[in-house]
Amino acid sequence: DSGVTQTPKHLITATGQRVTLRCSPRSGDLSVYWYQQSLDQGLQFLIQYYNGEERAKGNILERFSAQQFPDLHSELNLSSLELGDSALYFCASSAWGPQETQYFGPGTRLLVL
Amino acid sequence: AQKVTQAQTEISVVEKEDVTLDCVYETRDTTYYLFWYKQPPSGELVFLIRRNSFDEQNEISGRYSWNFQKSTSSFNFTITASQVVDSAVYFCALSEFQGTSGSRLTFGEGTQLTVNP
Numbered sequence: 001d002s003g004v005t006q007t008p009k010h011l012i013t014a015t016g017q018r019v020t021l022r023c024s025p026r027s028g029d030l031s032v033y034w035y036q037q038s039l040d041q042g043l044q045f046l047i048q049y050y051n052g053e054e055r056a057k058g059n060i061l062e063r064f065s066a067q068q069f070p071d072l073h074s075e076l077n078l079s080s081l082e083l084g085d086s087a088l089y090f091c092a093s094s095a096w097g098p099q100e101t102q103y104f105g106p107g108t109r110l111l112v113l
Numbered sequence: 114a115q116k117v118t119q120a121q122t123e124i125s126v127v128e129k130e131d132v133t134l135d136c137v138y139e140t141r142d143t144t145y146y147l148f149w150y151k152q153p154p155s156g157e158l159v160f161l162i163r164r165n166s167f168d169e170q171n172e173i174s175g176r177y178s179w180n181f182q183k184s185t186s187s188f189n190f191t192i193t194a195s196q197v198v199d200s201a202v203y204f205c206a207l208s209e210f211q212g213t214s215g216s217r218l219t220f221g222e223g224t225q226l227t228v229n230p
Contacts, residue, residue, distance in 0.1 A: 031214070045218060048216065050215070055212065097216075099216075102148075104150070104158035106157045
């Protein structure tokens with residue numbers, strides 16, 4: 001157990017819908033990262049927050065947004081869902097700096113029908 | 114841009130065989146960190162090791178060992194006396210710094226290791 005929690009574990013929804021994925025980092029970690037794992041794209045970095053502020057951004061779609069709250073948990077919002085958004089979404093956390101190890105949560109498996 | 118290549122898509126071995134997973138990386142940074150993660154069939158990503166660019170000393174942890182060679186930009190992972198429980202996808206990753214406190218991991222494509230009894 002990495003100490004990172006993600007809810008829900010599974011999510012099935014329809015195209016055009018909006019969903020919210022939630023992540024709680026390890027105790028004491030200030031950075032939260034979101035990654036998407038799909039068969040065609042592999043593991044791709046989406047976005048990073050550090051102590052409530054966005055610090056790094058990957059190829060995150062405009063339909064996707066994220067935030068980190070004062071209690072350091074984070075949410076990833078996916079809207080206008082398309083079939084191609086079906087993937088495993090991971091949250092990771094690290095202590096603070098870029099040299100720290102990222103510990104991953106169990107992931108949320110999203111299926112868009 | 115940074116890049117990680119794991120040329121071996123799939124490897125199949127028989128239990129107790131030794132197996133080496135290859136990882137080659139590209140970066141312009143002088144300071145960087147390399148990682149290996151394991152993804153068992155259950156799907157979670159499990160951290161195995163972190164190595165910084167200034168430490169080329171090889172590391173051994175039980176049946177696992179890692180060989181970091183800066184001259185060839187490689188960070189290979191060897192499992193000695195493989196076991197069925199080692200069956201998983203293994204990812205090599207490279208950290209990329211982005212500004213103050215910003216970072217991201219660039220992952221390789223992963224190597225599916227199957228250990229047969």
